[in-house]
Amino acid sequence: MHAGFDFGLAKRVLNVSLPLMGSMVGSLLAMFVDRICLARYSNDTLTASGPAIYTATAIVGFFAAVVGFSRSCVAQAFGRSGKKEAAYQGAIGILIGAVFAVTLVLMAPLIEQIPFLSNRPPDITKLESQFLYWSAYFGGAMTFNMSLSSYFNGIGRTRITLTAGLIGQAVGVVMTIGLVFGKFGLPELGMRGSAMGTLAGSLSVMACYLFCMPGEVWGNLRALVFKRKGSMLADVLQRLKKGFILGASAGIDNFGNAAFIWVIAGLGSIALAANNINLTVNYMGIIPVLGLGIGCSVLCGNAIGENNFAQIPRILLVTLVIELTYIVIISFFQIATPGPLLSPFGLADKPPEIQRASIATARVLWVYSLAFAFSMTGAAVLESFGLTRFLFVTRLVMMWFISIPTIYAITTAHVGNPNILPTCWVIGSTFEAVIGVLYFLRIFSAVKKRQNGIVLTYAESRST
Numbered sequence: 001m002h003a004g005f006d007f008g009l010a011k012r013v014l015n016v017s018l019p020l021m022g023s024m025v026g027s028l029l030a031m032f033v034d035r036i037c038l039a040r041y042s043n044d045t046l047t048a049s050g051p052a053i054y055t056a057t058a059i060v061g062f063f064a065a066v067v068g069f070s071r072s073c074v075a076q077a078f079g080r081s082g083k084k085e086a087a088y089q090g091a092i093g094i095l096i097g098a099v100f101a102v103t104l105v106l107m108a109p110l111i112e113q114i115p116f117l118s119n120r121p122p123d124i125t126k127l128e129s130q131f132l133y134w135s136a137y138f139g140g141a142m143t144f145n146m147s148l149s150s151y152f153n154g155i156g157r158t159r160i161t162l163t164a165g166l167i168g169q170a171v172g173v174v175m176t177i178g179l180v181f182g183k184f185g186l187p188e189l190g191m192r193g194s195a196m197g198t199l200a201g202s203l204s205v206m207a208c209y210l211f212c213m214p215g216e217v218w219g220n221l222r223a224l225v226f227k228r229k230g231s232m233l234a235d236v237l238q239r240l241k242k243g244f245i246l247g248a249s250a251g252i253d254n255f256g257n258a259a260f261i262w263v264i265a266g267l268g269s270i271a272l273a274a275n276n277i278n279l280t281v282n283y284m285g286i287i288p289v290l291g292l293g294i295g296c297s298v299l300c301g302n303a304i305g306e307n308n309f310a311q312i313p314r315i316l317l318v319t320l321v322i323e324l325t326y327i328v329i330i331s332f333f334q335i336a337t338p339g340p341l342l343s344p345f346g347l348a349d350k351p352p353e354i355q356r357a358s359i360a361t362a363r364v365l366w367v368y369s370l371a372f373a374f375s376m377t378g379a380a381v382l383e384s385f386g387l388t389r390f391l392f393v394t395r396l397v398m399m400w401f402i403s404i405p406t407i408y409a410i411t412t413a414h415v416g417n418p419n420i421l422p423t424c425w426v427i428g429s430t431f432e433a434v435i436g437v438l439y440f441l442r443i444f445s446a447v448k449k450r451q452n453g454i455v456l457t458y459a460e461s462r463s464t
Contacts (some may be wrong), residue, residue, distance in 0.1 A: 002300050009311075010318045017319070018297025019158040023165035024291040028283055030169040030176075030201065034194050035280045036344055037180040045191050048127035050261050050276040053193070058254030060139035062102050062192045065250035066354045069243040072384045073232075076454050079305025081153060083216070086148035090151030092221035092235055096243070097147025101140040102423040108136035118262070127191040134195030137260060141202035151217060153298055164208035164425030172201020179397060222324070235353055241451070245388040249379075249395050256399040263404065264409040264421065271418035273350065274357035281341050281362055285330050285369030290376065297380035304384060304454070309447050316381065323373045331366030338362035357418040364422045371433035378439025385446050389463025394438050405433035 046198045070093025075428040077084040115128035152160045174184065178198025182188025189196065192251050261279075265272045297321040303311045333341060347358055382391055414420040445451075 003431045009314055009371055010322070013292075013299060013318050013322065013374055016156050016158055016298055017292045017322075019162035020153070020294050021288050022162045022291070025101055026162075026166050026169040026289045027381050028287045029195040029420050030172050031283060031287075032280060032344070032375035034176050034198070035398070038194055038355060039191055039277075040189065041180055044123055044127055045194075045277060047273065048131070048191060049194075050272070050279060051115070051258065052075065052128040052135075053256035054254070054261055054284065055128070056135035056139065056195075057155065058251060058258050059111060060135065061254040062247045063100050063143040064140065066240070066243040066247035067100055067143050067146045067148055067385065069093075069246050069388070070096070070147055071092060071294070072238065072297065072301050072386065073454060074151055075301025075384060076305035076452075078091045078155045079302035081305075086155050087149070087214070087216040088220045090217045091177055091224055092239055093147045093150050094144075094221055095240060096223055097144045098234065101144040104136055104143055105140040108133050111136050115379055118130075120265075130192045131195045134192060134199060138199035138202045141199060145202060145205050148213065150208070151213070152209070153294060154301070156298060156302075156324075158295070158298075159410060164205045164212070166204030168201040168203075168210055168228050168231060171204040172197050173452065174211075175200040178185075179427030180385075188270075191273060193346070204287065207327065211356045221351075236312075238410070242386055242388045245392050246383060249388065249392040250394050252392075256395075256404055260407065260424075263408050263411050264424060266408075266415055267418055267420055267424075268416040269419045270351075270353050270357055271352050274361055274418060274421055275312035275355075277342055277350070277358045278361045278365065282365050282368065285327060285365055286372045286376070288326060289369070292319055292326075293324050293377045293380040294320070296377055297384040300381050301384035301454075303381070304330055307450075309450050312443070312447050314382070316377070316440075320373065323377065324370075327366065327369045327373060333370060334365050335363050353418065357421055360419070361421045361425060365427050367426055368429040369430065371436060372428045374436025375432050375439060376436075378436050381443050383448075384454075385443075385451060387446060387451070388453075390442050391439075392414060394435055398431055398435050398438075404430055426457075 035049060038049040070089065073089040073201055074086045074093065077089045112129045112133035114132060115125040119127060120128075149161050149164070152158065175186070175198075176194055178184040178186035179189045179193030179197050180191075181193075187193075261272075262273065264275045299315050300312050303315065305311065339347065340363060342358050347355055350358070379391055382388075407427055410420060410424060410427070
């Protein structure tokens, strides 16, 4: 399979992906503010923030991934038939998104009990519980927002996603600072305030999407709810079948990341603190790349809908070149200037042993960024094909049956040794790279065989 670098296609990729990258960068800055606030508020909130945020991400990630499959359906419908069919697919996604958002909110009393299942100190688990309770509320808003953004992203109107994201992030930053520290006339809520600030930002994003959503989508949604079209149930069930698999894949991925933090805790308090400090810096290398991966999947979905499979390798090549360029730049700073990068997150106030472990870990984060670019992009493109089952099986086997047990064995053999922390990151990154390679091999096979699960599902459901 031959694919040359196409500068015209690169421009198209950037036109779709740059607004998404901008939105991701905004999310990253908002996350920085949130983590800095928790790091500055107290040592307890800093310690609790790592497990709490990763656990919340794992739960919310499942719901958002199920709903987010709508983006691939909209992208293919848009490539195949234009905005009319894209609006129908978007309406199905919004209906599913609303149901899942309400479900997540109702689960708040159960989610807040999760930290008490661990053996961490009571003061820490109490703070985690406070955050997780409110994570069900901001997670519900994020889940519904995913269904709304899937329509705009699927038809390539990513500037709306950027605008809504930036407005929501600005609101979230102000509210987080105010609610954590009790500024701007707001109450001082500490850990709870961090989650409530995120909720405020998510609701602002929702308002922007609702305002911008075209009437054609709302018309389709009303028809689905009130007229009960005969094909509606089949369409929803087919969407949920693949969406649930995708959500399960995201869930085991996010819970795997949470498990990584819990396993690292076995190395002792120094390694746990150093790891928590590095988590946000690691996001610098991966979150902006997410925008490129989503943009790549949208363009691949459009190409599949157009039955233009030959364009997919070129889209992939252009996307990877842009992603790797960004990773080289950010990795330079992670390797050459780890101290300044880590200092905003409380490094300067920590004991020398935590500083040494943190800096050593920061210098190997580029390995994970590189592996993540391939695994994330590969997963996004496989989603655009509708090949969600392969995503689930590969992630389950490689992460939970090989990667996590391997890292657990290493930490168990080196309890109290923070110097092993960078090694754990490199090992985890290696398995992530293998996942990426498997994803790309499956993509090339799908292109060669011209596979398309979404089109087959779509055609069957509409004919009933």
